[in-house]
Amino acid sequence: MPTRIHPILGAFAILVFFFLLAPLVIIVGAALSDTTFLTFPPQGLTLRWFANIFQIEAFRRTAITSLQVALLGTGLSLLIGIPAAYALNRYRVELPRWLSTLFVLPILVPEIVFGFALMKSITIGLGLPVFISLVVGHALLILPYSVRVVGASLASFDFSIEEAARSLGCPPLKTFMTVVLPNIRAGVIAAFILAFITSINDVSVSVFLTGPGISTLPIQILAHMEQFFDPTIASVSVLLMLVTVGVMAIVEATLGLTFLTK
Amino acid sequence: MTVSLTIENLSAHYGTTQVLKDLSISVAAGELVSLLGSSGCGKTTTLRLVAGFLQPTSGRIRLGDRDLTTLPAHARDIGLVFQNYALFPHLTVLDNVAFGLKQRGIAKPDRAKRAMAMLERVGLAPLADRLPAALSGGQKQRVALARALVIEPPLLMFDEPLSNLDAKLRIDMRVEIRQLQRANGTTSLYVTHDQEEAFSISDRVAIMNAGRILQLDTPEVLYQKPASAFVARFVGFENLIRMKVVERQAAIVTAEAAGGTRLHLSQDLFGPIKDDFILACRADGLAVRRDGEGIPALLGTRTYLGRAYQYKCETAAGEITANGPLSDPLDAGARAVLTPLPEQCCILDPED
Incomplete structure (x- = not known):
């Protein structure tokens, strides 16, 4: 017997899905419109705005920068985040409680304030090159995801197996690599994906850190829209969406999406 | 290779x-000693110090002629069995057992063979390819045991290894542990809070409290002749009666408990008696009689134990638990006399 759903609850759910999905439908529609301006519903159907993306050199260049920044930034954040999450869980009793809060600060501070502070400290203060600033900035922005998500899988990790390994003759670093890492693998992959997606879609921090000649794709989309209000913007957005969907599809196929929400 | 474990003047601090x-x-060498005590007594701390997971503030730990005190845990060569099994969840049963051999640089075919032989000894060879998650608690603990034994350590340590198992399995496993330990002649340190487990498995038992060993003896001595009131209570002496000597006549001592109850005790039977002492009696160590010499009592609740009747008794010296014969059941409210039986009672110093 099927479960009965309350009609108001059903209607509410439909509305939620409508508001979640409608913008996506509109973007896809606008991207296919055979007009020189953004419009919905599309008038005529064409793929030329997708072709146009690849004509514009700035999109190609910034897309590559975005990918590089996202990969390096995510890598850097995991390099800091995994050991941090490990220490926070392993020495939960010994370490002060505020220390774990410290690692989620970038989420708590408004992104625009965070971006501005990064510009003041990294780009201006340390005088780092734009690309390095972007990587460092993104790494800090997504560090909370690395620490939190890896931390979540370490929270259920039984540290006595680490002691078992040590008692059997395995030195500390090797124990971490052969016993701890394989058992938090799912958390590390989840952290990587969340951090990667956050980085590749980020606007508010990047807007302060991009500089002459170097920009990320979302920033380039904004810049493009200020000059041209044509469907190219919509088609770039669709491509960006497809990348995210693609990553999610890989996750679903390999690990199952449920483990991201665990 | 059997060696002895020596712990000298070990002190440790948390903060x-x-x-x-x-x-x-x-x-x-070859002996199994248990550390027995309630939680917080320092028994697990002692084990963790010997394992190298904690550092002592002072003292020395020696295994044979090796000084372990400052060695890192992975260089100590000690087999450890944990309460929660601590198997590697991502490795098969066989790889779990072979883990220690791999760390010792033993070639793959050889370590698989040795791990398999050890699994056979604990009866788990058919499960060699399973992951730990697919095992029952008892099977997990057998794998953990095999994993600790296969490296042929000079010292085996057990940290409450049976606490997570059900009662029947606990008894089977402790027999099995004892047999394997005996067969290998491995020096062993066993931590538990379960008195029956400690007594049944050990050559000697150390009863611990507040970071100290109160008494280290064979189970028999601990059970019959506890050295202090704390140990007596711990090993199940239900009645500790504080008494003072009022008169001495040759070997016979007249002692008085609270409420004026007097007893005549023979030092020939009870051993030397100081002026101020505690008479410790198990419920079995007090004869319940309708009349005679002893502690006058008013019988309360009667419980059937199978081998005897147990009575909660009101006396001038406080509440006393005593076991009476099945042949002569007495009713609640009856008057009786409780007589200490020398061979089942102890004379102890009062605690301050």
């Missing part, structure tokens, strides 16, 4: 709290 106080103990 500013001293959890281990100048503890010394030595486990002879």
Whole structure:
């Protein structure tokens, strides 16, 4: 017997899905419109705005920068985040409680304030090159995801197996690599994906850190829209969406999406 | 290779709290010694110090002629069995057992063979390819045991290894542990809070409290002749009666308990008696009679134990638990006399 759903609850759910999905439908529609301006519903159907993306050199260049920044930034954040999450869980009793809060600060501070502070400290203060600033900035922005998500899988990790390994003759670093890492693998992959997606879609921090000649794709989309209000913007957005969907599809196929929400 | 474990004047602190106080103990080659005590007594701390997971503030730990005190845990060569099994969840049963051999640089075919032989000894060879998650608690603990034994360590340590198992399995497993330990002649340190488990498995038992060893003896001695009131209570002496000597006549001592109850005790039977002492009696160590010499009592609730009747008795010296014969059941409210039986009672110093 099927479960009965309350009609108001059903209607509410439909509305939620409508508001979640409608913008996506509109973007896809606008991207296919055979007009020189953004419009919905599309008038005529064409793929030329997708072709146009690849004509514009700035999109190609910034897309590559975005990918590089996202990969390096995510890598850097995991390099800091995994050991941090490990220490926070392993020495939960010994370490002060505020220390774990410290690692989620970038989420708590408004992104625009965070971006501005990064510009003041990294780009201006340390005088780092734009690309390095972007990587460092993104790494800090997504560090909370690395620490939190890896931390979540370490929270259920039984540290006595680490002691078992040590008692059997395995030195500390090797124990971490052969016993701890394989058992938090799912958390590390989840952290990587969340951090990667956050980085590749980020606007508010990047807007302060991009500089002459170097920009990320979302920033380039904004810049493009200020000059041209044509469907190219919509088609770039669709491509960006497809990348995210693609990553999610890989996750679903390999690990199952449920483990991201665990 | 059997060697002895020697712990000398070991002290340990958590922050500013001293959890281990100048503890010394030595486990002879091939011997199994248990550390027994309630939680927080320092028994697990002692084991973790020997394993190298904690650092002592002072003292020395020696295994044979090796000084372990400052060695890192992975260089100590000690087989450890944990309460929660601590198997590697991502490795098969066989790989779990072979883990220690791999660390010792033993070639793959050889370590698989040795791990398999060990699994056979604990009866788990058919499960070699399973992951730990697919095993029952008892099977997990057998794998953990095999994993600790296969490296042929000079010292085996057990940290409450049976606490997570059900009662029947606990008894089977402790027999199995004892047999394997005997067969290998491995010096062993066993931590538990379960008195029956400690007594059944050990050559000697150390009863611990507040970071100290109160008494280290064979189970028989601990059970019959506890050295202090604390140990007596711990090993199940239900009645501790504080008494003072009022008169001595040759070997016969007249002592008085609270409420004026007087007893005549023979030093020939009870051993030397000081002026101020505690008479410790198990419920079995007090004869319940309708009349005679002893502690006058008013019988309360009667419980059937199978081998005897147990009575809660009101006396002038306080509430006393005593067992009476099945042949002569007495009713609640009856008057009786409780007589201490020398061979089942102890004379102890009062505690301050």
